[in-house]
Amino acid sequence: xxxxxxxxxxxxxxxxxxxxxxxxxxxxxxxxxxxxxxxxxxxxxxxxxxxxxxxxxxxxxxxxxxxxxxxxxxxxxxxxxxxxxxxxxxxxxxxxxxxxxxxxxxxxxxxxxxxxxxxxxxxxxxxxxxxxxxxxxxxxxxxxxxxxxxxxxxxxxxxxxxxxxxxxxxxxxxxxxxxxxxxxxxxxxxxxxxxxxxxxxxxxxxxxxxxxxxxxxxxxxxxxxxxxxxxxxxxxxxxxxxxxxxxxxxxxxxxxxxxxxxxxxxxxxxxxxxxxxxxxxxxxxxxxxxxxxxxxxxxxxxxxxxxxxxxxxxxxxxxxxxxxxxxxxxxxxxxxxxxxxxxxxxxxxxxxxxx
Numbered sequence: 001x002x003x004x005x006x007x008x009x010x011x012x013x014x015x016x017x018x019x020x021x022x023x024x025x026x027x028x029x030x031x032x033x034x035x036x037x038x039x040x041x042x043x044x045x046x047x048x049x050x051x052x053x054x055x056x057x058x059x060x061x062x063x064x065x066x067x068x069x070x071x072x073x074x075x076x077x078x079x080x081x082x083x084x085x086x087x088x089x090x091x092x093x094x095x096x097x098x099x100x101x102x103x104x105x106x107x108x109x110x111x112x113x114x115x116x117x118x119x120x121x122x123x124x125x126x127x128x129x130x131x132x133x134x135x136x137x138x139x140x141x142x143x144x145x146x147x148x149x150x151x152x153x154x155x156x157x158x159x160x161x162x163x164x165x166x167x168x169x170x171x172x173x174x175x176x177x178x179x180x181x182x183x184x185x186x187x188x189x190x191x192x193x194x195x196x197x198x199x200x201x202x203x204x205x206x207x208x209x210x211x212x213x214x215x216x217x218x219x220x221x222x223x224x225x226x227x228x229x230x231x232x233x234x235x236x237x238x239x240x241x242x243x244x245x246x247x248x249x250x251x252x253x254x255x256x257x258x259x260x261x262x263x264x265x266x267x268x269x270x271x272x273x274x275x276x277x278x279x280x281x282x283x284x285x286x287x288x289x290x291x292x293x294x295x296x297x298x299x300x301x302x303x304x305x306x307x308x309x310x311x312x313x314x315x316x317x318x319x320x321x322x323x324x325x326x327x328x329x330x331x332x333x334x335x336x337x338x339x340x341x342x343x344x345x346x347x348x349x350x351x352x353x354x355x
Contacts, residue, residue, distance in 0.1 A: 038256030126263030
């Protein structure tokens with residue numbers, strides 16, 4: 001790899017994955033880095049045995065790197081989504097350590113005020129030829145961007161009021177396949193790279209969405225030269241790349257500049273992308289078909305998950321928390337009829353309406 005690359009090195013979580021769910025999960029330094037710079041990179045968030053299960057379960061989902069089918073894949077998502085037929089994948093966004101980490105970043109003590117909006121296992125392939133270079137949607141070498149345009153109909157609020165946490169969990173190693181995510185650290189309130197609003201990208205306003213870096217920048221130089229100049233001056237020269245290994249987690253913000261970089265030819269990199277929002281931020285969309293659609297599957301995978309989940313895990317999925325106005329003696333009886341046979345304990349909801 002290029003020796004001139006500036007690297008972001010991962011830190012260790014405040015408590016090891018082997019210790020269970022002890023809080024806090026993230027160090028105060030990592031929380032501050034996410035809030036101020038736009039991202040933080042950590043190791044040892046998830047138990048290794050769970051990560052290996054996810055990797056093994058998804059191993060046969062993606063075509064081999066040198067196959068003809070792999071050559072056609074130049075996009076993200078759509079292969080394995082939550083709720084998945086793989087229990088290992090479903091455990092990731094509902095894992096107590098992940099939920100606790102997200103709550104820390106939001107500065108929340110109550111996990112019932114957090115919502116899940118995305119969990120997808122994504123493949124990315126290192127190209128062996130130049131056929132992708134003329135494809136404006138190709139993801140090999142991405143343009144610099146923020147994630148919010150594809151997650152919300154609005155625009156993120158001012159910097160000190162973050163309403164979403166985005167996550168990349170790496171199931172590969174950068175030394176083996178390259179493809180490190182590049183990020184642009186925010187350096188403070190006067191940072192020219194983070195002037196508000198964040199409009200300097202293809203796909204914002206009247207400019208067309210393009211993913212391929214070379215094509216996107218050439219297009220901007222033609223239709224919005226001032227935007228192209230801004231990006232060339234303030235974004236690309238300042239990018240740093242995350243040094244990830246199997247199990248590393250990148251927490252970043254939807255208003256943080258970042259991009260994907262090229263993989264080693266013939267290599268497959270696998271990541272899991274997750275996103276959470278504050279419950280009050282209803283303007284941030286859920287990326288997949290609603291969770292309840294999975295209630296149509298055989299063997300009742302989602303029904304069992306809901307029945308056996310903690311109160312906080314259910315709330316992450318949008319289930320009303322104890323004490324919510326939804327709960328009455330009638331609705332408690334009705335929900336019990338649906339889930340009690342699967343092992344759901346209705347006591348928290350019953351006790352809350354007695355108060």
